[in-house]
Amino acid sequence: MASQTPALPESFTPGTDSVFSDRSGFFSMDTNIPGLSKVILNKLNMKDYGEYRAAVEGKRPKGISFKDYKEMFQRMEDTFKFCTGCNSLPEHLREGQSLKRCVKCLNVYYCTKECQTKNWPVHKKVCKILRLVAIDRLMEWLTSRGDLPFTTNVWNKPVSEVKCWDDWLSMQGDLSTRLDGIMACPNMETLWKNASRPRPEDTDLRQSIWRIQSEFLSRVLTVGMAIQQFHLDPYSKPLTIHIVGASHNETMGARLTDFDELNHMFQKHDGIEVVMVGPEVVDGPIMRPPLRAFGPRQRVFMSAHKGLYHQFWEDIVETQEGARPDLVVGFHPGFHANQGLIEGWLPTLLLLRDYNIPTLFTVFNEDELKYSLQILLELEMNILDSGANPFSSQKAEQVQSSPNTLPVYCSSHFVRFQGLQPREEFAEPPTGAS
Numbered sequence: 001m002a003s004q005t006p007a008l009p010e011s012f013t014p015g016t017d018s019v020f021s022d023r024s025g026f027f028s029m030d031t032n033i034p035g036l037s038k039v040i041l042n043k044l045n046m047k048d049y050g051e052y053r054a055a056v057e058g059k060r061p062k063g064i065s066f067k068d069y070k071e072m073f074q075r076m077e078d079t080f081k082f083c084t085g086c087n088s089l090p091e092h093l094r095e096g097q098s099l100k101r102c103v104k105c106l107n108v109y110y111c112t113k114e115c116q117t118k119n120w121p122v123h124k125k126v127c128k129i130l131r132l133v134a135i136d137r138l139m140e141w142l143t144s145r146g147d148l149p150f151t152t153n154v155w156n157k158p159v160s161e162v163k164c165w166d167d168w169l170s171m172q173g174d175l176s177t178r179l180d181g182i183m184a185c186p187n188m189e190t191l192w193k194n195a196s197r198p199r200p201e202d203t204d205l206r207q208s209i210w211r212i213q214s215e216f217l218s219r220v221l222t223v224g225m226a227i228q229q230f231h232l233d234p235y236s237k238p239l240t241i242h243i244v245g246a247s248h249n250e251t252m253g254a255r256l257t258d259f260d261e262l263n264h265m266f267q268k269h270d271g272i273e274v275v276m277v278g279p280e281v282v283d284g285p286i287m288r289p290p291l292r293a294f295g296p297r298q299r300v301f302m303s304a305h306k307g308l309y310h311q312f313w314e315d316i317v318e319t320q321e322g323a324r325p326d327l328v329v330g331f332h333p334g335f336h337a338n339q340g341l342i343e344g345w346l347p348t349l350l351l352l353r354d355y356n357i358p359t360l361f362t363v364f365n366e367d368e369l370k371y372s373l374q375i376l377l378e379l380e381m382n383i384l385d386s387g388a389n390p391f392s393s394q395k396a397e398q399v400q401s402s403p404n405t406l407p408v409y410c411s412s413h414f415v416r417f418q419g420l421q422p423r424e425e426f427a428e429p430p431t432g433a434s
Ligand SMILES: [Zn+2]
Pocket: 083, 084, 085, 086, 087, 088, 110, 111, 112, 115
């Protein structure tokens, strides 16, 4: 009997930290196909190398390498190949049977016509958006090649007047030259020559470029929004911002310039330092110690530290090897997901609360926001604000193992909190009363 639970998640169980021991082998794939490790992990919704390893184990036990781009894109696509109706993986199919793609979205697969017909009432609700998801999935490769993100303009409006994407876009002038440049780049041609689907219309591609750009900018604009909402003043002193629970999503392929939009936002600021901290931080150019003293004015200084935040606090902040943060931001900390994660996050959450640190976390959807709020309230956090993030990523993200679920958006919602809930004042009980 076909189970309602997708077959894939079992092999996608997140691994422990130990899986990182042979990650160097994983990243060496990049020597064959530049940017591949980033594509595989970051672009296929995989949390970490452990998930990736589980997915490929048994298929290619050793020395993963791809002979060309065609194979790389094919392998990427392969991780999405299972019957959306009955969850059959290719190896479950009978002799002569093969998975066929939905011709509308070119994203989900079916083992038989029956499976597809039966699944259509559910799939038709997401088929349209999944078509875009499948395009973005391929187009994201361009970010690993440096063709994206495109350059942005200095802000000509005060930060307080830029409240949503439309406000931001209105400061960018005509985007078409920048989009034309990307449309004409050699990697765009390589991509569609080798992808396992025909090149979509130019309008589709241009919209996809924007969605991917928005995902990149979403993080930095969310940080900027938090600076503003907490009334932090980057003109009166240098600011230190910690990105807590940073994972491969933020750090793989991260460049020293990734938060430079803050320079456009707060021109001539006194110096902004961004420190990524998390056990899944990936090595790269930003891997360097935080600033001991104030950094250069009008510049963003990025660094990263691999480890748990409360440990970082003890080792670096307490010893004054790094500054105490003016703001802490977490992108999808995900502590609501299970008991283990809550326990892992607890020391950090208590530390943030007890040191009264202005904090903003983002989540993928409204449900996650609800569960996160519950946990924060149980910890007696002083919640200041929560809701939809005006700078949510515009790129839909497929729940890989369950394609018919409504796609999610990175940082779509946020919660902002600081310190302990104020206690209600009660009148002192009269002395001697009993
Ligand atoms: Zn099936």
